[in-house]
Amino acid sequence: MMGRGEAVRARGARPGREALPFRDEAELQAAWGRGPAGPLRLADGRTARVVFPGVPGxxxxxxxxxxxxxxxxxxxxxxxxxxxxxxxxxxxxxDRDPAYAGVALHVVAGNDLPLRATPHRGVRRVPLLVFAPAPAGTPAAFVPPCAFARAAGLDVEATLARMGVRRLRMKANRAALLAAARGPGTALFALAAEALLGPAHRALARAVQEQPGLGGLLEAGAGYGGEERALAMTAALRAAAGPLRAGGRVRPAAAPAARLGALGALAARWWPRGSDGGWPALLTPGAGWQAARAPGIGRGAAIEVAANAVIPAALGTGAWPEEAALEAWAALPSPGTYGKLRPLERWLGGLDSRPFGSAGRLQGGLLLQADYCEKGACGRCPLSPPA
Structure with a gap:
């Protein structure tokens, strides 16, 4: 184990400025994401080989x-x-952040400290790899089995679409549970809050679901219409949220205050003056993703809300017939490929193929990544050739 004194000395060490083989961290990440080929050697002397480089966080x-x-x-x-x-x-x-407790390997371009492993919370040594670009003539980098299956003629789009429907039904089941407890309108609002605030602000999404919640928003907007109603609802959301700070580096439009403003504007559109908080009359099967547009919500975010809130809630609560919900799901365009799915997109794409060209297939890709790629089950997923 690494003692507390050793970790403190490492934090206080003055790093050198030796020349590095990568221009910046983005170049280092790109090289790692391609899958280092050939044997490697850890800083402690052990040999290593990359089986799967992982998926971007x-x-x-x-x-x-x-x-x-x-x-x-x-x-x-x-x-x-x-x-x-x-x-x-x-x-x-x-070294003190619990979010990094699952790190199995620390990869660096240069080791500027007198350490052969990386400490975490003073009790665990994370293996350290000093990584350099592969020399010319190095064998091809890692290619997963799904890429070979694609090349052999596997219908990737159909498989992703089936997985996307499975993910939709999972979301619909959750919406059904929320609706059984508090009604379809509240279930829809809860899912919309999560979709707009995103994974980085899950705690904030849970907080506004409870206070003010949809009922509190309707009270805040009572007597107002149009833009004034949206402002009143946004004020109620921001007051309940308290001091807001963006977690990490985010675009201004993705900052929590901006997202709460978008949520307030969307709630005002879905539940206009005189609404009782039930399923919004605006959200019919033929309305499309445009029904999720509001100030602060562009095309991509509106599609995300439709895929993660509107259609799952409509299916789970029975607001739409199942056939209509599935048709709306199949027609939903892609909001754009997530960064963490880009390696899969590269491996699964062809000359005339966009594997995540619809929202449904993109959701299927997310399920594939969560159930297989991130669990070390590469080669055992529905896109891999049979053994």
Whole structure:
């Protein structure tokens, strides 16, 4: 184990400025994401081989999730964090951050500290790899079995679409439970709050679901119409949320205050003056993703709300017939591929193919990643060839 004194000395060490083989961390991440080929050697002398480099994180924790690295016959499974220099781990406070407890490998371009492993919370040593670009002529990087299955003619789009419907039904089941307890309108509002605030602000989404909740928003907007109603609802949301701080580096439009404003505007549109808080009359099966537009909600965000809130809630609560909900799901365009799905998109795409060209297939990709890629089950997913 690494003692507290050793970790403190590492944090206080003055890093060197030696030349590094990568220009910046983005270049290092890109090289790792392609899958390092050939044998590697850890800083402690052990040999290693990358089985699966993992999938890119969402920016709120480690850089890659679900990696598999073989170290002299043993398999390491977990997250991978990358820095240009070893000291970056301490500069960013990762050594004391519980969000990095699942890091199985620390990858750096240069080791500027007198350490052969990376400490976490003073009780665990994370294996350290000093990584350099592969020399010319190095064999091809990692390619997963799904890419070979695609090349052999597997209908990737149909498989992703089936997985997308499965993910829709999972979301619909949750909506049904919420509706049974509090009604369809409240279930829809809860899912819309989660969709707009995103994974980085789950706690805030849960908070506004409870207070003010949909009932509190309707009270705040009582007597108002149009833009004034949206402002009153937004004020109620922000008052309940308290001091707001953006977690990590986010675009201004994705900051929590801006997202709460968008949620208030959307609630005012869905439940105009005189509404009782039930299923919004505006949300009919033929309305499309445009029914989720409001000030502060662009095309991509509106499609996200439709995919993660409107259609699941409509199916789960019985607001729409099942056939209509499935038709709306199939017609929903893609909001754009998430960064963490880009490796899969590269592996699964063809000359004339966009594997995540619809929202349903994109949701199928997210389920594939969560159930297989991130769990070290590469080669056992529905897109892999049979053994």
């Amino acid at each position: 969402d920016g709120t924790g480690p850089d890659f999730r679900g990696a598999i690295v073989e170290v002299e016959g043993d398999l390491l499974r977990g997250d991978v964090e990358l820095h240009l220099r070893h000291s970056g781990w301490f500069a960013h406070g990762h």
